[in-house]
Amino acid sequence: MKSGTSRTAAWLPVAAFGCAVLLHVDSAPPWSIAVACIGVVMQLAHQRGRLALPGALWRAAIALTLLVATVASYRSISGLAAGSTLLLVMGAAKLLEMRQARDARVMVLVALALLMAAVLDRQSLPRVPLYAASAWLALAALAAVGAQGSSSSLRSALGTAGHALLYALPLAALCFVFVPRLPGALWSIPQDGGATTGLGDEMSPGSISALSSSDDIAFRVRFEGPAPPLAQRYWRGPVLHDFDGQTWRRNRGQAVRQPWQPESAPVRYRILQEPTGRNHLFGLDTIGELSGRRSYQLFDGQVLSALPVTSAIAYEGRSYLQVRNPGTLSATGRRLDTQLPERRNPRTLAMARSLRAAAEDDSDYAMRALRYFRESGMRYTMTPPLLGADSIDDLLFRTRLGFCGHFASAYVTMMRAAGVPARVVTGYLGGTWNALGGFYAVRQSDAHAWAEIWLDGRGWVRIDPTTAVAPARLQRTLEDLLDERASATDRLFIRAPWLRGLRDSMDAATSWWQERIVNYNLSVQLSLLSHLGIGEIDYRKLALILLAGVTLWGAWVAGSLRRTTRPPGDPLARQWEAYALLLKRRGVTVASHDAPRAVARRAAQRWPAASTEIRDFSEEYLRLRFGAAGGTPSAAQLRALRQRIRALARATAAAPRGRTA
Amino acid sequence: MPRVSLPGRARGAVQRWALRRQGRDQLPLQLAPRRIYIVPTTAGWNFALLIGAMFVAGMNYGNGLVLLLTFWMTGFALVAMIQTQRGLATARITGAMAEPAFAGGEVHLTLEVHCRLSAADLVLTGADAAPATPPAPLVETGTIALPLAFPARRRGRWQAPVLRLETRAPFGLFRSWAWLALDISTLVYPRAAGDAALPESEDPDGSRHRELGSLDELAGLRPFREGDSPRQVAWKAYARGSPLLVREYHGLEGSAHVFDFSTLPMGDTEARLSQLTRWILDTASRNLSWTLLLPDRELSGHGAAHRFRCLEALALHGAGRAQ
Numbered sequence: 001m002k003s004g005t006s007r008t009a010a011w012l013p014v015a016a017f018g019c020a021v022l023l024h025v026d027s028a029p030p031w032s033i034a035v036a037c038i039g040v041v042m043q044l045a046h047q048r049g050r051l052a053l054p055g056a057l058w059r060a061a062i063a064l065t066l067l068v069a070t071v072a073s074y075r076s077i078s079g080l081a082a083g084s085t086l087l088l089v090m091g092a093a094k095l096l097e098m099r100q101a102r103d104a105r106v107m108v109l110v111a112l113a114l115l116m117a118a119v120l121d122r123q124s125l126p127r128v129p130l131y132a133a134s135a136w137l138a139l140a141a142l143a144a145v146g147a148q149g150s151s152s153s154l155r156s157a158l159g160t161a162g163h164a165l166l167y168a169l170p171l172a173a174l175c176f177v178f179v180p181r182l183p184g185a186l187w188s189i190p191q192d193g194g195a196t197t198g199l200g201d202e203m204s205p206g207s208i209s210a211l212s213s214s215d216d217i218a219f220r221v222r223f224e225g226p227a228p229p230l231a232q233r234y235w236r237g238p239v240l241h242d243f244d245g246q247t248w249r250r251n252r253g254q255a256v257r258q259p260w261q262p263e264s265a266p267v268r269y270r271i272l273q274e275p276t277g278r279n280h281l282f283g284l285d286t287i288g289e290l291s292g293r294r295s296y297q298l299f300d301g302q303v304l305s306a307l308p309v310t311s312a313i314a315y316e317g318r319s320y321l322q323v324r325n326p327g328t329l330s331a332t333g334r335r336l337d338t339q340l341p342e343r344r345n346p347r348t349l350a351m352a353r354s355l356r357a358a359a360e361d362d363s364d365y366a367m368r369a370l371r372y373f374r375e376s377g378m379r380y381t382m383t384p385p386l387l388g389a390d391s392i393d394d395l396l397f398r399t400r401l402g403f404c405g406h407f408a409s410a411y412v413t414m415m416r417a418a419g420v421p422a423r424v425v426t427g428y429l430g431g432t433w434n435a436l437g438g439f440y441a442v443r444q445s446d447a448h449a450w451a452e453i454w455l456d457g458r459g460w461v462r463i464d465p466t467t468a469v470a471p472a473r474l475q476r477t478l479e480d481l482l483d484e485r486a487s488a489t490d491r492l493f494i495r496a497p498w499l500r501g502l503r504d505s506m507d508a509a510t511s512w513w514q515e516r517i518v519n520y521n522l523s524v525q526l527s528l529l530s531h532l533g534i535g536e537i538d539y540r541k542l543a544l545i546l547l548a549g550v551t552l553w554g555a556w557v558a559g560s561l562r563r564t565t566r567p568p569g570d571p572l573a574r575q576w577e578a579y580a581l582l583l584k585r586r587g588v589t590v591a592s593h594d595a596p597r598a599v600a601r602r603a604a605q606r607w608p609a610a611s612t613e614i615r616d617f618s619e620e621y622l623r624l625r626f627g628a629a630g631g632t633p634s635a636a637q638l639r640a641l642r643q644r645i646r647a648l649a650r651a652t653a654a655a656p657r658g659r660t661a
Numbered sequence: 662m663p664r665v666s667l668p669g670r671a672r673g674a675v676q677r678w679a680l681r682r683q684g685r686d687q688l689p690l691q692l693a694p695r696r697i698y699i700v701p702t703t704a705g706w707n708f709a710l711l712i713g714a715m716f717v718a719g720m721n722y723g724n725g726l727v728l729l730l731t732f733w734m735t736g737f738a739l740v741a742m743i744q745t746q747r748g749l750a751t752a753r754i755t756g757a758m759a760e761p762a763f764a765g766g767e768v769h770l771t772l773e774v775h776c777r778l779s780a781a782d783l784v785l786t787g788a789d790a791a792p793a794t795p796p797a798p799l800v801e802t803g804t805i806a807l808p809l810a811f812p813a814r815r816r817g818r819w820q821a822p823v824l825r826l827e828t829r830a831p832f833g834l835f836r837s838w839a840w841l842a843l844d845i846s847t848l849v850y851p852r853a854a855g856d857a858a859l860p861e862s863e864d865p866d867g868s869r870h871r872e873l874g875s876l877d878e879l880a881g882l883r884p885f886r887e888g889d890s891p892r893q894v895a896w897k898a899y900a901r902g903s904p905l906l907v908r909e910y911h912g913l914e915g916s917a918h919v920f921d922f923s924t925l926p927m928g929d930t931e932a933r934l935s936q937l938t939r940w941i942l943d944t945a946s947r948n949l950s951w952t953l954l955l956p957d958r959e960l961s962g963h964g965a966a967h968r969f970r971c972l973e974a975l976a977l978h979g980a981g982r983a984q
Binding site for chain 1: 703711720727737740743834
């Protein structure tokens with residue numbers, strides 16, 4: 001840095017950049033983080049005079065190499081991840097040539113851009129303090145660079161920036177609420193191949209098991225009106241049709257959706273879904289409609305979002321607990337849901353055929369099959385043994401241990417073996433009530449799989465073979481499942497109820513945050529504005545509110561700054577005035593031309609008992625005013641002077657008066 | 662004012678318009694908000710660009726948190742703007758002074774400002790001025806002295822150009838300034854030059870002192886001042902390590918040198934004035950009496966006041982009578 005700039009102005013921008021780098025530690029490629037950290041360390045070492053920075057040619061070569069490396073690893077620089085990485089490494093390259101105030105300001109801007117990229121990427125509540133701290137540090141660096149005179153220490157730079165940020169908060173809130181939101185995106189969002197979580201498009205034994213141990217929230221549900229009982233809260237996700245003997249997959253083909261009619265009143269609710277990186281949306285079975293996001297419903301009732309869910313989203317749902325499919329199943333649909341892998345599971349097929357022969361009709365057969373699950377000694381476990389090539393045979397006749405995925409898979413196989421159309425439905429079951437937030441939290445550990453079979457005259461009917469094996473899965477409390485499938489965190493939460501309360505309140509805060517802040521879109525804005533009595537969205541009205549608000553805010557800021565930025569008076573003069581006022585109250589007038597020692601003599605004549613205190617103050621004042629302090633005493637010295645005045649006040653109040661009394 | 666990026670002519674027009682608007686200034690001067698101008702700096706424009714990008718991204722992605730950050734940063738920038746403007750609006754100019762100088766030297770101007778900002782946050786500029794070393798801080802808290810040095814090109818009355826008081830504090834995102842049309846004037850004396858011998862002094866009765874200095878009584882030493890003749894410097898003392906000191910003499914009452922403009926050998930007026938200046942400085946530093954004869958007036962006497970009157974007369978020679 002140029003000579004004359006303070007050390008704070010030199011290292012604070014580097015620290016701000018370093019803090020912004022930290023925000024990307026868990027998302028950016030490790031090599032770019034390493035490069036950024038090396039840049040920070042080199043610049044800091046350079047500032048301490050321990051390291052000479054590379055020359056111009058080297059710097060150009062380094063910058064070019066980093067650029068090429070970034071482009072090579074992403075094949076583009078347009079995506080969010082690629083852009084963040086580019087910012088990281090180019091910021092590091094800039095650190096090698098940070099000399100002037102202008103370079104320091106560039107570092108601050110890079111830090112702010114990195115902050116923006118991080119906010120675009122992740123918006124969870126626990127990260128918010130980090131984001132705020134990063135912004136604060138960056139702007140403090142700006143203060144340190146921008147005004148070397150008044151903000152040369154870290155403390156004053158942080159104070160200056162924090163002060164301005166606090167003043168800015170009301171404006172931020174005002175604009176946040178009232179600036180009209182767009183109904184949709186201006187351009188399509190480049191997709192990063194990010195990680196996906198939650199239920200997938202396929203299910204093989206074990207996949208649900210991995211999910212079940214996760215305590216993460218899949219989505220939150222707020223019902224309009226009473227919530228359906230637990231046994232009815234089946235949340236429909238991917239419907240799986242294709243079975244290769246090991247794995248169930250979604251069908252890529254299409255069939256006609258069977259006509260259906262509701263036989264109960266609609267249930268309305270609002271879902272706040274965590275990002276999954278996939279297109280799946282979830283709704284209470286049977287889904288009538290999901291609105292609030294561009295989506296479409298497949299023939300089998302599953303709803304897919306037009307765009308992958310990469311951030312937390314909210315949507316409304318309408319569902320019916322009772323529906324009926326009149327008519328007959330289409331030929332395509334029947335073919336799709338009766339196929340089985342060839343030459344697999346011969347024992348299961350044989351048993352299914354004999355069961356079917358004994359049954360009166362498909363419905364009776366379905367009940368007999370369910371009874372078989374209940375009575376053949378099968379047990380529910382979250383850690384089932386591995387199954388062989390004929391997985392269903394293995395499960396039904398050898399291991400007899402499994403969880404929802406196994407049972408649904410076996411049941412559907414048995415149905416299909418007898419020519420009854422059947423499919424596996426995956427999703428979630430239940431959800432726990434969060435009284436604080438007023439919602440049901442559906443967690444990944446609530447993931448479930450069940451079967452749907454087609455019965456002529458009734459249509460698709462949900463059968464949950466898991467309930468036949470483990471009825472507790474439906475009426476379960478956490479304690480019931482403790483032995484079977486509780487994860488380590490579950491056990492912890494059960495043993496310590498206050499921890500559960502803590503978790504619930506954190507969930508509620510997160511829910512509020514996701515719903516009201518992160519997902520503050522046009523529909524939320526409209527409903528909030530109508531609550532505020534603004535009613536129909538009217539751009540002129542909003543513009544007027546914004547204008548009035550900004551004006552009021554500006555007047556408030558200017559007014560409070562006027563009070564705080566008045567030039568400071570002379571602190572010593574104020575002490576002298578306090579002293580003169582005290583003497584005046586006691587009857588000794590002090591004129592503005594009076595010399596301190598003359599005043600002291602007069603006062604001492606009046607209060608001989610207080611003469612020590614009077615002399616102490618007077619001499620101390622003279623020493624500070626004209627002595628080595630040069631008229632600018634330290635805070636401690638001023639405090640001491642104030643104490644002398646107080647001592648004087650006490651002494652003169654108590655002391656008997658002298659000559660003139 | 663080199664930092665303004667507008668083309669020179671447009672800038673001049675803006676300044677003329679502003680000066681017409683605000684008129685001439687009187688001390689003490691409290692800067693009214695209406696005469697404080699403010700524009701973003703380059704860093705400020707870059708900051709605005711970043712906020713714009715954030716806004717578009719937040720709107721497009723429907724990302725509430727990004728928008729919240731955007732609005733927060735916008736509010737911050739507005740606060741920064743108000744703070745920068747307030748920094749100047751609290752400033753009170755309590756004093757302005759320019760010291761006389763000799764032609765070819767520098768006019769040192771000092772502006773005394775009472776405000777919350779520190780001296781490093783305030784930049785004072787003026788047409789073709791160079792920054793000067795700051796004088797010692799004044800005693801009163803909150804008052805700062807801003808120095809500025811102008812080249813003293815010609816002798817005569819020097820009038821300060823329009824000054825510009827600027828600040829970028831606290832964040833460097835905005836540049837706020839005010840034009841000050843203060844009546845600050847001083848004299849630029851003729852350059853002290855010429856090596857003609859000093860005319861011998863005359864007693865009122867006409868007798869002359871032969872040897873300069875030999876009859877004068879040494880009064881003591883005083884610190885060197887600009888314009889002192891090198892012949893009077895106490896070089897021996899200087900060699901011993903003391904600062905530059907000048908010998909002072911008690912002039913003999915009644916005896917006076919006569920410096921006559923009309924009898925000087927050189928033809929050029931400026932050269933004659935320079936020679937007279939040199940003589941006056943030499944003579945005054947030895948505390949002698951002298952008489953200055955100019956075509957339109959005669960000044961005789963001794964001491965600092967007489968020295969000043971003579972230099973003033975020389976500075977304003979030919980420019981009408983001194984006020």
